[in-house]
Amino acid sequence: MTPPLIRLANLNKWYSDFHVLKDIDLEVRQGERIVVCGPSGSGKSTMIRCINGLEAYEQGAITVGGELVAQNDDNIEKIRQRVGMVFQNFNLFPHLSILDNLTLGPIKLKHVPRAAAEARAMELLERVHIGHQARKFPNQLSGGQQQRVAIARALAMDPDVMLFDEPTSALDPEMVKEVLDVMIELARTGMTMICVTHEMGFARAVADRVVFMADGAIAEVGGPDAFFSAPKTERARQFIQQVIH
Amino acid sequence: MTQAAALPETGGARPSPLRASNPLTRLLGDLRGRMFGTRRDALLSLAVLAILGSIASAILPWALVNATWTGASRADCTGGGACWAFVASKAPQFIYGFYPPLERWRPDIAFSLLLVGLVWLMVPRIPGKAYAIAFIALVLPITTFLLLRGGFAGLPLVPSDQWGGFMLTMILAVSGITFSLPFGVVFALGRQSKLPLIRWFCVGFIELCRGVPFLTVLFMAIVMLPFFLPPGTKPDPLALAVGGIIFYEAAYMAEVVRGGLQAVPKGQYEAAMAIGFGYWRTMLHIILPQAVRKVVPGVVNTTISLLKNTTLVMVVGLFDLLNIVSAGVSDPLWAGSQAEGYFIVGLVFWLMSFGLSCYSRAIEAGFARADRS
Numbered sequence: 005m006t007p008p009l010i011r012l013a014n015l016n017k018w019y020s021d022f023h024v025l026k027d028i029d030l031e032v033r034q035g036e037r038i039v040v041c042g043p044s045g046s047g048k049s050t051m052i053r054c055i056n057g058l059e060a061y062e063q064g065a066i067t068v069g070g071e072l073v074a075q076n077d078d079n080i081e082k083i084r085q086r087v088g089m090v091f092q093n094f095n096l097f098p099h100l101s102i103l104d105n106l107t108l109g110p111i112k113l114k115h116v117p118r119a120a121a122e123a124r125a126m127e128l129l130e131r132v133h134i135g136h137q138a139r140k141f142p143n144q145l146s147g148g149q150q151q152r153v154a155i156a157r158a159l160a161m162d163p164d165v166m167l168f169d170e171p172t173s174a175l176d177p178e179m180v181k182e183v184l185d186v187m188i189e190l191a192r193t194g195m196t197m198i199c200v201t202h203e204m205g206f207a208r209a210v211a212d213r214v215v216f217m218a219d220g221a222i223a224e225v226g227g228p229d230a231f232f233s234a235p236k237t238e239r240a241r242q243f244i245q246q247v248i249h
Numbered sequence: 250m251t252q253a254a255a256l257p258e259t260g261g262a263r264p265s266p267l268r269a270s271n272p273l274t275r276l277l278g279d280l281r282g283r284m285f286g287t288r289r290d291a292l293l294s295l296a297v298l299a300i301l302g303s304i305a306s307a308i309l310p311w312a313l314v315n316a317t318w319t320g321a322s323r324a325d326c327t328g329g330g331a332c333w334a335f336v337a338s339k340a341p342q343f344i345y346g347f348y349p350p351l352e353r354w355r356p357d358i359a360f361s362l363l364l365v366g367l368v369w370l371m372v373p374r375i376p377g378k379a380y381a382i383a384f385i386a387l388v389l390p391i392t393t394f395l396l397l398r399g400g401f402a403g404l405p406l407v408p409s410d411q412w413g414g415f416m417l418t419m420i421l422a423v424s425g426i427t428f429s430l431p432f433g434v435v436f437a438l439g440r441q442s443k444l445p446l447i448r449w450f451c452v453g454f455i456e457l458c459r460g461v462p463f464l465t466v467l468f469m470a471i472v473m474l475p476f477f478l479p480p481g482t483k484p485d486p487l488a489l490a491v492g493g494i495i496f497y498e499a500a501y502m503a504e505v506v507r508g509g510l511q512a513v514p515k516g517q518y519e520a521a522m523a524i525g526f527g528y529w530r531t532m533l534h535i536i537l538p539q540a541v542r543k544v545v546p547g548v549v550n551t552t553i554s555l556l557k558n559t560t561l562v563m564v565v566g567l568f569d570l571l572n573i574v575s576a577g578v579s580d581p582l583w584a585g586s587q588a589e590g591y592f593i594v595g596l597v598f599w600l601m602s603f604g605l606s607c608y609s610r611a612i613e614a615g616f617a618r619a620d621r622s
Contacts, residue, residue, distance in 0.1 A: 056523055057522075058519055058522060058523065081525045081526070081527050082525070084522060084523055084524065084525040085524070085525035087523075088523075089520075089523035091516060091519065091520065091523075093516050095514075095516040095517060095519065095520035096520075097517065097520070097521075097535055097539075098539065099538050099539050099542065108524075108534060109524040109525065109526070112526070112530055112534065113524070113525050113526065113530075157524070158523075158524075161524060161525065
């Protein structure tokens, strides 16, 4: 068996006295799709933000492709290039056109020639169904369109894994589907994905495993059907009840 | 309220004189609607018109109607109005200072280069703004300095104590404006540095400059620097003034830029980092372009105050525009021409400041259009 692409081993993190992540152990293989869910404040976002070093951790180890993720390490920028991230609030660069949002990273960091970077960017924008908006600026697009651009921007760096931090939570309900559809299409291409989301339809459609977090620890891991229809823990049962209604 | 309801403004449903075909009639109709639409508006407009009229009636006869335009001395100015003959006869000195008359083609070339740079930078249709900035920040200062100073290739040496007038004011202003913003950005970034020594140094520098009047900085520089220089050498007043203006105003720019940096959302830093940008690329490509856009009015405000601070260099013995006009009015031939001289100085500074304001508004409008469209 190939070694896991991402490994979180005995991960612990504190915000001063508050213990946010408790003994997290998780391995994600190449091509695997993980959905992370759990009540708010359970540490889901913090956990995936540790994977690309946006948050520091105090104990344990995270490796991506065998390389240790450490925030003050010179290597962190190389690792981040391999780990795409999509944020809740899109965080597109408002002073750059949609096209430039996608090409800035490849041109400046991977020294891709502009023409090649733009061709690749257009291809990705087509893939997220937004090709005709390439010359516009982020605030001319709707939230759903912006989030699809954000996904394309992360893909433009050709990452090994994509992290999604509640990508649909800031969207109006009618825009959630267009973003989820893009994520489902992405999952079908075999991309390794770790998604913090409460979208059960998405989890059922693509997830290989659902990771349920509560109070900073992983409480339960299982296949989506088993998890949603027959959760093993009381905590998960309560959570699923609340998400459904 | 009832009055406003009874007399709706033009542009409402009431048929307005805007429809008139003659442009002049249309303009007058438009003005009447906007200035005299209601009784209160009409009263206010009349009051302002009265004030403007009284100011104009005081100044215009002096400045234009009774003015004397040519003459060889104050004695020729007999009209009772302004003696512009004074300004006309002193104009070369006001512009070039004591620069040797035979060599004045050199400042003329420098002025032309500056004009080329400004037009290149400010006219939106001309491409290559990055090159325009490089031209103004690198080519222009070096060429201007070498050209004005000379002392090579057959150009006679003209030491900087002979430079003066409007030319000197422009040297101070352009170098100050060009370099205080980049240094200000450096100090602003330094102030937010994680490294304590860099942060303390920048905070110390900024607070020191902001806490001391510019005059004091210049006095201290001219009095104290000789203690630190090798005996016998004297600091060049122009170099002191240029350096002083750049760093003093950089401290103010730093605070303006810091405001912009704080206004950029944290998510922008995170998005840049998540792509793999390090500190410098994040700042250069993502944060600073957004931060500087947010603070254009503050930057221009500081720039205008810089422009006017250049007049303080008279304390280190430089003859900038203001100082050379002061020298000119003490010429016995033209005794009593203070009003004309200072009027012109004021007008020149006002034109430059107003030009900066207009340019700033054009930039802001451009950004607003990009944000909205």
